[in-house]
Amino acid sequence: MRDDGYIGAVEWAVAGRALPGQKVSGDRSMVLDAGGGAVLFAVLDGLGHGSAAGEAADRATQVLSENRAEPLDVLMVLCHRAMSDTRGAAVALALFSSEDQLHWLGVGNVESRVVTAGPGKLVVRATALLTGGIVGYLLPPNLQTQTVSVRPGDLLLMSTDGIVDDFVDGIDLATSAADIAGGILDRHAKDTDDALVLAARHRGRTDPVP
Secondary structure, three states, X not given: OEEEEEEOOEEEEEEEEOOOOOOOOOEEEEEEEEEOOEEEEEEEEEOOOOHHHXXXXXXXXXXXXXXXXXXXHHHHHHHHHHOOOOOOEEEEEEEEEEOOEEEEEEEOOOEEEEEEEOOOOEEEEEEOOEEOOEXXXXXXXXXXXXXXXXXXOOEEEEEOOOEOOOOXXXXXXXXXXXXXXXXXXXXXXXXXXXXXXXXXXXXXXXXXXX
16 A cells, blocks of 8 residues: 655655555544644554454544544544453654644554755654553553644654664655655565554645735
């Protein structure tokens, strides 16, 4: 599964695949126009793999689609309620609210980080602090959304645990988000799990021409 596009000034791409030998992946992603120039990203990893894991993640994607303008902590609680009779999932949410701010919140082991160009190599400027738990089964009582600054050209990367962690050094920021996400999946997906990676980049303010 590969998809990409633009919402306003934000370029995004997703690449994912099921565990080899399985037809259904439990990993899901969503890219939603949240209004007012904001873009909501979600990556969900249903517990385990196969159709039951996919069903859990699908419950959350429906909730997110219907409530995209809500704060991230509210969205996490709504996902938790919707998945209460499923296996549950790890869930990471990220919101570009403007060209210079990113809000994110994660429960479980979906990694989120912001990558930028540094002297001679790429630099991870920020990494989301993950809270332990399983959305739909055990939700932490105090959900704290984090806010980090981003600059035009910075790259948001969100990946399930089916992607090997150490993939940043091989990224070429000069290429498209689609090439970046696809390359990470091709080179760093584990053979033992579903895998999915989302890449998103804010291209800067798009003011109308007077």
